Amino acid sequence: MKRTHIVLLVLVAAAVCVIVSMFGDFSTYETFASAKNEAGKEFHVMGYLDKVRGVQYDPQVDPNHCTFYVKDKAGNQSKVIFNGAKPTDIEKSEQIVMTGSMQNGTFHCRQIQMKCPSKYKTDQVAIGNAG
Amino acid sequence: MDTQFIGEHLGPGKLGHFFVVFTFVTALFSCFSYWRAAQTENDIAGGSNTWLRLGRNGFVLHTASIVGIFGVLYYIISNHLFEYHYAWRHSDLSLPPKYLLSCFWEGQEGSFLLWTIWDAVLGMVVIFTAKKLESRVMTIIAMVQIALASMLLGLYFGQDVKIGSMPFILLRDVMSNAPIFSQPNYMSFIKDGNGLNVLLQNYWMVIHPPVLFLGFASTIVPFAYTIAALWKRDYQQWVRPALIWSLFSGAVLGTGIMMGGAWAYESLNFGGYWAWDPVENASLVPWLTLVAGLHTLIVYKSTGRSLIMTVILYIITYSLVWYSTFLTRTGILGDTSVHAFTDEGKSLTWHLVIVIGVLLILSIGMLMKRWKELPRVKTEESVNSREFWIFIGSFVLLLAAVQIIITTSIPVWAPLYKSITGKDIAPPTNIVQHYNSIQVWVASIITLLTATVLYLRFKTSDNKVVLKRLGITGVIALALALFIGITQKITSPQYILMLFGCSYTVVGMIYYAITVQKAKLKKLGASTSHLGFGVLLLGVLLSSYNKEVLSVNTAGFMMDFGKKTDAENAKESAENIIFYKNIPVAMGDYLVTYKGDSLSETDPRTFYKVHYERRDSAKHQIKESFNLYPDAFVNPKGMQSGLSANPASKHYLTKDIFTYVSAAVDPKKREDTAQFKSNIVKEGDTIYTNSGYMIFRGLNTQVNDPRYAQQPGDVAVNANLDLYDLDGLVTTLKPIYFIRDQYAYQVTDTAKSMDLYVRLENIIPDTKSVEIKVKQPDPKDDYIVMKALIFPYINLVWLGVIIMALGFLLSMTNRITKKEKAKFTGDYPFTK
Numbered sequence: 001m002k003r004t005h006i007v008l009l010v011l012v013a014a015a016v017c018v019i020v021s022m023f024g025d026f027s028t029y030e031t032f033a034s035a036k037n038e039a040g041k042e043f044h045v046m047g048y049l050d051k052v053r054g055v056q057y058d059p060q061v062d063p064n065h066c067t068f069y070v071k072d073k074a075g076n077q078s079k080v081i082f083n084g085a086k087p088t089d090i091e092k093s094e095q096i097v098m099t100g101s102m103q104n105g106t107f108h109c110r111q112i113q114m115k116c117p118s119k120y121k122t123d124q125v126a127i128g129n130a131g
Numbered sequence: 132m133d134t135q136f137i138g139e140h141l142g143p144g145k146l147g148h149f150f151v152v153f154t155f156v157t158a159l160f161s162c163f164s165y166w167r168a169a170q171t172e173n174d175i176a177g178g179s180n181t182w183l184r185l186g187r188n189g190f191v192l193h194t195a196s197i198v199g200i201f202g203v204l205y206y207i208i209s210n211h212l213f214e215y216h217y218a219w220r221h222s223d224l225s226l227p228p229k230y231l232l233s234c235f236w237e238g239q240e241g242s243f244l245l246w247t248i249w250d251a252v253l254g255m256v257v258i259f260t261a262k263k264l265e266s267r268v269m270t271i272i273a274m275v276q277i278a279l280a281s282m283l284l285g286l287y288f289g290q291d292v293k294i295g296s297m298p299f300i301l302l303r304d305v306m307s308n309a310p311i312f313s314q315p316n317y318m319s320f321i322k323d324g325n326g327l328n329v330l331l332q333n334y335w336m337v338i339h340p341p342v343l344f345l346g347f348a349s350t351i352v353p354f355a356y357t358i359a360a361l362w363k364r365d366y367q368q369w370v371r372p373a374l375i376w377s378l379f380s381g382a383v384l385g386t387g388i389m390m391g392g393a394w395a396y397e398s399l400n401f402g403g404y405w406a407w408d409p410v411e412n413a414s415l416v417p418w419l420t421l422v423a424g425l426h427t428l429i430v431y432k433s434t435g436r437s438l439i440m441t442v443i444l445y446i447i448t449y450s451l452v453w454y455s456t457f458l459t460r461t462g463i464l465g466d467t468s469v470h471a472f473t474d475e476g477k478s479l480t481w482h483l484v485i486v487i488g489v490l491l492i493l494s495i496g497m498l499m500k501r502w503k504e505l506p507r508v509k510t511e512e513s514v515n516s517r518e519f520w521i522f523i524g525s526f527v528l529l530l531a532a533v534q535i536i537i538t539t540s541i542p543v544w545a546p547l548y549k550s551i552t553g554k555d556i557a558p559p560t561n562i563v564q565h566y567n568s569i570q571v572w573v574a575s576i577i578t579l580l581t582a583t584v585l586y587l588r589f590k591t592s593d594n595k596v597v598l599k600r601l602g603i604t605g606v607i608a609l610a611l612a613l614f615i616g617i618t619q620k621i622t623s624p625q626y627i628l629m630l631f632g633c634s635y636t637v638v639g640m641i642y643y644a645i646t647v648q649k650a651k652l653k654k655l656g657a658s659t660s661h662l663g664f665g666v667l668l669l670g671v672l673l674s675s676y677n678k679e680v681l682s683v684n685t686a687g688f689m690m691d692f693g694k695k696t697d698a699e700n701a702k703e704s705a706e707n708i709i710f711y712k713n714i715p716v717a718m719g720d721y722l723v724t725y726k727g728d729s730l731s732e733t734d735p736r737t738f739y740k741v742h743y744e745r746r747d748s749a750k751h752q753i754k755e756s757f758n759l760y761p762d763a764f765v766n767p768k769g770m771q772s773g774l775s776a777n778p779a780s781k782h783y784l785t786k787d788i789f790t791y792v793s794a795a796v797d798p799k800k801r802e803d804t805a806q807f808k809s810n811i812v813k814e815g816d817t818i819y820t821n822s823g824y825m826i827f828r829g830l831n832t833q834v835n836d837p838r839y840a841q842q843p844g845d846v847a848v849n850a851n852l853d854l855y856d857l858d859g860l861v862t863t864l865k866p867i868y869f870i871r872d873q874y875a876y877q878v879t880d881t882a883k884s885m886d887l888y889v890r891l892e893n894i895i896p897d898t899k900s901v902e903i904k905v906k907q908p909d910p911k912d913d914y915i916v917m918k919a920l921i922f923p924y925i926n927l928v929w930l931g932v933i934i935m936a937l938g939f940l941l942s943m944t945n946r947i948t949k950k951e952k953a954k955f956t957g958d959y960p961f962t963k
């Protein structure tokens with residue numbers, strides 16, 4: 001066996017270890033109910049904005065506080081708090097993906113991604129910090 | 132009966148459609164002819180090159196036809212022929228002419244068109260330069276052109292199977308179900324197009340896509356040379372052109388990627404130039420493998436080793452270019468990307484899968500067929516040889532690419548994973564930290580290898596000389612790293628290692644260029660590009676590690692760079708600050724005031740004027756003051772209530788202050804609700820305003836004011852009101868009161884900078900007082916919510932990219948002009 005082959009093997013082994021350990025980093029898509037089971041841990045939750053209840057955001061009170069209601073894929077609704085400015089066009093979103101955790105029955109999200117039906121083919125993302 | 136439609140311009144579309152079909156046919160023809168040319172090359176002694184000439188002519192026609200498509204589409208967009216779906220969807224009447232070209236890359240058809248054009252142009256260059264390899268290289272290029280041209284065909288087979296998407300399709304055909312299109316005069320209702328996505332209305336978006344696509348397209352050339360070499364069993368001729376073209380690709384693709392970063396930095400508000408977004412990753416990964424292949428090719432050229440590795444890397448690179456198109460264009464990334472473009476549905480997905488499949492089968496098949504006879508070197512590399520370490524470095528780059536592509540492709544393999552484990556896998560919740568924590572090690576290894584490798588020589592090196600140079604470089608680099616690390620407060624071990632790696636590369640390249648290469652321009656290609664790489668990584672490290680959110684007013688807070696947990700990040704929840712008009716807010720070292728917004732007739736954007744002031748706290752002197760104008764499209768077309776913000780930055784040599792508006796009051800909706808309020812004052816009394824106060828200094832009967840023209844019999848007075856703000860006296864306001872023909876009149880005075888209106892309403896002689904009416908809009912009616920970040924040393928990022936690209940181009944020109952010595956003449960102990 002050549003020296004290069006040994007080095008190759010070592011590098012591949014190291015890479016495999018890194019990649020396997022990467023899986024611990026990967027998150028999962030959950031529902032509000034399953035996120036509640038592990039409150040405080042961050043997940044992705046996919047759902048639909050409740051457009052009837054609307055989005056509450058008053059920058060004059062707190063420019064980093066935006067609340068709304070989302071129905072997840074299982075059909076359960078939960079209040080969502082986003083610690084940032086109101087994501088642009090969230091009212092028009094078809095579907096939103098939130099990254100955050102369940103805390104005391106409300107979903108605190110740090111990041112929101114939206115799919116919009118318009119010609120805005122670029123999906124939109126808003127990033128805040130969970131409070 | 133067919134309806135006769137009024138007001139349509141069908142001519143350009145028909146011409147365009149003809150060009151589309153002709154492009155496809157000529158690609159087929161050229162590919163076939165070149166293939167025949169390659170097959171019959173040795174048939175007749177002396178050679179007939181009929182097939183070769185046919186192939187060339189076919190390709191020239193093909194290129195002309197693509198230019199035709201481009202011309203027609205440009206004509207349609209610039210003449211606003213909205214009966215064409217492409218023009219309607221991607222442009223409108225108000226679009227500034229400079230963004231006409233951007234319409235091309237907003238849509239899928241336009242993007243493929245751009246790619247096809249570049250490929251054709253590169254193909255023409257190859258025709259003139261490839262010499263003996265022309266027939267084979269051009270067969271591959273023409274074959275890819277068939278695939279690209281088929282993307283524009285828009286052929287339907289039955290209801291469900293659609294091949295490609297034709298840019299000249301009519302609006303009424305796309306939306307044939309809408310009732311409006313049954314009316315012959317439907318064109319009179321379609322007055323304007325849908326418009327170009329406002330995010331693309333940015334100068335970076337005019338130049339970034341063509342450069343990036345040229346970079347993508349150019350990777351075909353080294354790939355085609357690789358396949359041609361295998362095909363012809365000629366493992367020598369291809370090396371020089373493949374090397375030159377790889378250098379070209381490396382420069383252009385690298386520049387294109389970072390131009391995308393510059394665009395993101397200038398016009399997107401995710402706050403930075405790089406977010407490890409899948410679309411960004413998809414373009415970075417082929418660059419990594421291309422650079423790896425470039426290095427192993429140099430090894431092969433100098434020592435005859437690493438041929439198989441080189442071939443594999445070029446095949447991977449070109450497959451990844453198509454794979455990245457697959458990721459970004461089919462919508463498969465869906466939920467995970469900021470800018471996954473379209474959801475063209477299944478037809479495009481299958482189309483791309485087939486293209487990638489054919490490319491892979493063809494190239495892997497070719498490699499397998501030649502596997503046994505590929506020249507190999509039997510002996511071992513010595514540990515102190517350059518080739519040994521280049522090989523390792525290239526392999527590390529490949530592994531880095533593998534890691535990035537696995538995480539990026541989560542949406543692709545998630546369904547498979549779900550069927551095995553039952554879990555809906557998602558990307559890491561903190562994606563930036565995920566990549567950073569792994570790639571920091573890659574960056575460290577690569578930067579540590581870079582300088583070391585250049586000191587070594589091919590085959591074997593003089594250990595003493597190498598160690599001496601390494602020692603000197605190491606000591607200087609350590610001093611530099613310590614200096615930067617301490618002044619920039621870099622504390623986590625892996626980033627300290629990366630910092631050392633970067634300074635090691637930077638110092639090493641400068642040292643090498645001066646002492647070893649004696650600063651001869653002919654030799655400086657490698658050291659220049661690697662110097663740029665080192666500077667770039669140093670800039671990335673410093674700008675990201677110490678990125679600071681200015682608008683939280685917590686200096687020194689570091690974001691998402693691998694050392695804070697989410698819980699710690701969470702504490703700093705307030706990153707947005709509200710600014711009421713004319714009310715200063717302290718932000719870091721700055722006193723920041725929102726001064727108001729402005730609209731212009733010619734620009735659809737709203738500009739927000741934000742004034743920054745830095746004061747010396749001891750002396751109360753203003754050290755520095757400037758205005759930033761972050762802007763936004765307020766309520767752009769297609770959005771009901773929205774704000775699409777563009778950041779504005781103050782650039783210093785050592786840092787950038789980056790601001791953008793995250794929410795604002797719509798200026799059109801803001802009503803003038805303010806009313807005059809009455810104040811009865813005596814001389815010396817004070818009236819408070821929103822941002823200061825006024826003192827009534829008394830009346831003046833000698834009115835001499837251009838706003839008042841005295842007539843005989845008038846009685847006129849004006850009040851003197853000294854207006855103060857926080858800094859002191861601003862002006863003296865002089866509202867006028869006069870009596871003419873027994874009627875009282877008032878002339879209002881204003882302080883525009885404060886939106887203040889003052890009127891002398893009445894004079895009350897009994898109490899020696901006057902009635903002053905003051906109107907000032909409530910500042911709470913006008914505000915913006917803003918976010919501000921500081922990126923330290925971001926200029927190093929841009930500088931590094933420029934140096935690196937220049938280094939690539941320098942290497943390229945040096946290799947083009949250098950007379951090649953006859954190599955591979957049996958110098959190496961090849962095995963058969």
